[in-house]
Amino acid sequence: EIVLTQSPATLSLSPGERATLSCRASQSIARYLAWYQQKPGQAPRLLIYDASNRATGIPARFSGSGSGTDFTLTITDLEPEDFAVYYCQQRGNWPPLTFGGGTKVEIK
Amino acid sequence: EMQLVESGGGLAQPAGSLRLSCAASGFALTDYQMNWVRQAPGKGLEWVSYISSSSGTLHYADSVKGRFSISRDNAKNSLYLQMNSLRAEDTAVYYCARLMRYCSGGNCYFRDYFDLWGQGTLVTVSS
Numbered sequence: 001e002i003v004l005t006q007s008p009a010t011l012s013l014s015p016g017e018r019a020t021l022s023c024r025a026s027q028s029i030a031r032y033l034a035w036y037q038q039k040p041g042q043a044p045r046l047l048i049y050d051a052s053n054r055a056t057g058i059p060a061r062f063s064g065s066g067s068g069t070d071f072t073l074t075i076t077d078l079e080p081e082d083f084a085v086y087y088c089q090q091r092g093n094w095p096p097l098t099f100g101g102g103t104k105v106e107i108k
Numbered sequence: 109e110m111q112l113v114e115s116g117g118g119l120a121q122p123a124g125s126l127r128l129s130c131a132a133s134g135f136a137l138t139d140y141q142m143n144w145v146r147q148a149p150g151k152g153l154e155w156v157s158y159i160s161s162s163s164g165t166l167h168y169a170d171s172v173k174g175r176f177s178i179s180r181d182n183a184k185n186s187l188y189l190q191m192n193s194l195r196a197e198d199t200a201v202y203y204c205a206r207l208m209r210y211c212s213g214g215n216c217y218f219r220d221y222f223d224l225w226g227q228g229t230l231v232t233v234s235s
Contacts, residue, residue: 034221036153043203043225044153055223087153091220095167097143097155 002026002090004100012108019075021086021103028068029092035064035073038102039084047086048073075105083107110134110224112204117229120194124233130187130204130226138182141207141218144189146200147228156202157189172198194233201228 003026013019023033031051036044046055048064051071061076075082088100116128128144144156157178158167166178177190187204205222 032220036222038153043227044222045225046208046221046223049208049219049221049223089153089221094220095155095158096169097158097220099153099155102152 001096002029002093002098004088004090004098006086006088006100006103008103009101010104010106012106013078014108015078015080017078019073019078019082019105021073021075021105023066023071023073023088023100025069025071025090025092027093029090031067032090032092033064033066033071034089034091035062036087036089037082037084038087044087078105080107112206112224112226114202114204114226114229117202117231119232119234120191122195122233122235124194125190125192126194126231128189128191128202128204128229128231130189132185132187132206136182137180137185137187139216140209142178142180142187143205143207143222144178144187145203145205145222145225146198146231147203148197148200151200154200158207159187191231194231196233199231199233201230203228 005024007022033051035048038044052064063074065072085102085104087102111133113131120126143158159178175193179188204226206224208219208221208223
């Protein structure tokens with residue numbers, strides 16, 4: 001089973017700042033990684049797939065990069081609605097499909 | 109509007125059973141591979157089960173294998189999860205989630221990412 005480790009667990013930032021979230025895989029998954037955003041009481045929403053492709057309707061301030069075992073989600077110029085929990089998910093080798101533990105982006 | 113709506117959650121006794129349903133609207137369920145994903149209170153996401161478009165391929169997380177059974181009725185545009193031998197650790201919000209599909213040049217391809225989620229249904233296992 002591929003284990004995804006996200007860091008940091010919590011990121012405290014102000015609106016307008018840049019957020020950099022990390023996801024590390026226990027073995028190479030090429031570029032088979034997605035990022036999701038989840039707000040309290042809501043289902044997750046797909047942001048990025050195949051490491052760097054934005055899903056439909058996702059603003060350009062969200063970008064993804066990486067390959068192999070190290071991946072990054074960057075949110076430039078944080079908007080108030082961006083404060084949420086972010087999860088990565090791999091499809092490189094499954095079953096099982098696995099998620100990271102999440103990074104909470106909170107208002108400083 | 110494409111939508112998934114889960115139902116069937118509630119309180120169940122340990123060792124008891126529950127059947128979850130997921131109704132799809134705005135798209136043909138038969139065109140998509142489907143999954144159940146759960147989230148324990150205050151915890152992260154855990155994939156539970158997968159079913160192919162034709163029901164020919166099924167996958168389960170080790171934590172539910174032998175106890176849960178996924179199925180679908182494409183004619184009714186519905187997905188199901190039969191949960192038996194429930195344990196306290198099965199307490200979670202259960203989401204049905206669709207795998208991404210895109211078509212190009214007359215062919216359609218899947219990406220194993222979840223591009224549409226229901227709102228979730230809470231399952232609580234407690235005596």
